[in-house]
Amino acid sequence: MAGHSKFKNIMHRKGAQDKKRSAMFSKLSREITVAAKMGTPDPDMNPRLRLAVNNAKAQSMPKDNIQRAIDKASANEGDDYEEIRYEGYGPGGVALIVEALTDNRNRTATNVRTAFSKNGGNLGTAGAVSHGFERLGLIEYPADAGDEEKVLEAAIEAGADDVESSEDGHVIWTQMEALHEVAGNLEKTLGEAENVKLAWKPNITVEVDEDTAGTLFKLVDALDDDDDVQTVWGNYEVPDEVMEKLGA
Template sequence: MAGHSKFKNIMHRKGAQDKKRSGMFSKLSREITVAAKMGLPDPDMNPRLRAAVNAAKAQSMPKDNIQRSIDKASKGDAENYEEVRYEGYGPSGVAIIVEALTDNRNRTATNIRTAFSKNGGNLGASGSVAHGFERLGLIEYPASAGDEDKVMEAAIEAGAEDVQSDDDGHQVWTSIDSLHEVAKALETSLGEAEAVKLAWKPNLEVAVAGDDVGTLMKLVDALEDDDDVQTVWGNYSISDEELEKLG
């Protein structure tokens, strides 16, 4: 088990920044619909759907919107979305993984390639950066869930593999297979999580400083602003001092 470690820079500025994303509810709705279509429309019987619903609730998405997204899948009214992953490099050689749900691969690929090329990066081939990450389960809790020791103890008892805590909250890492089992156990001891999802955890981080910080943030923002993009992961680390310079 790892102890205190900053994670907030690995998945770009969550919280307040997430709320500024264009079409957030649209993205959440798309994931809910896809999850419901791929399995049962009952969150208790469909781990992916449960995670999607929890994510929507964490962003204060109205219950009616959530149910409407599930109903679309149940009634066969949903669009056919395809899961696509893109990999590339940003400023300072940062490795970036982009996950999307799209009904038009050509449109999405063009948009992603443009975002990279206009913001100091380049889109790579499939598998070009994924080898530098681990595919794991991630359970996120706010700082209010308890101190580091309390969360660590609960995570160990639940069967988690690792815990990282900072001022923003706690990240509990698990194997993919045990994600929902661990999440269910933690819900009993810590309450409902902010998010339960599959994640890309970098094996090594790249420190970014100077002008590359602003360029990298513009790249990540451009990717996240695309309607088809669901998540953006990177192996970058930025100091608080560098982030403060951005305002």
């Protein structure tokens, strides 16, 4: 249950969304409203809403913004969003999964397809790349949550499946169905997590060179910049020296 953390650049560059806090809060609000509409507006009784609220708090989203998003759902206000997953290939044959919440399927599909085509990628059909990923629960803790041994022990006790620790922090993986329970158990020993969500973990990663990584990051940024896109997952691995050269 140990290993070096490769997750930081598998998902996307850390901090890419931090530069656009307004856009990030908008995406978090959308997820909160959708989660509240799909179940009860009480986070204690709605696991998906609890995840959304916890993630919003982890990103320092104001409490008033969180409550407004929940109230929208309670009042049946706002647009109705549907969840859509897009799959495709980026530069170097990198597999990408794009998760979106949209009120206009045609607009989102056009924007996602354009981002792929303008940045060396191809948008595929449903199932084109997801067979190379596992759908798992993901819990992230900062490095100061404890040393590798402490976090590993806490994760085992909590019922997690795998832990990846590095100087950047701790990434804990669980079965999808166990995410809420494991996250709750970990909170008792390690405190509140930085991030708790369902994730797409690649079975095999592809190491990319500097040229490929530069174009790939442009594609990921273009997708992240779309208001409808919630998360971008990939199977790429970028060496530390390349990340440094690119300023990522």
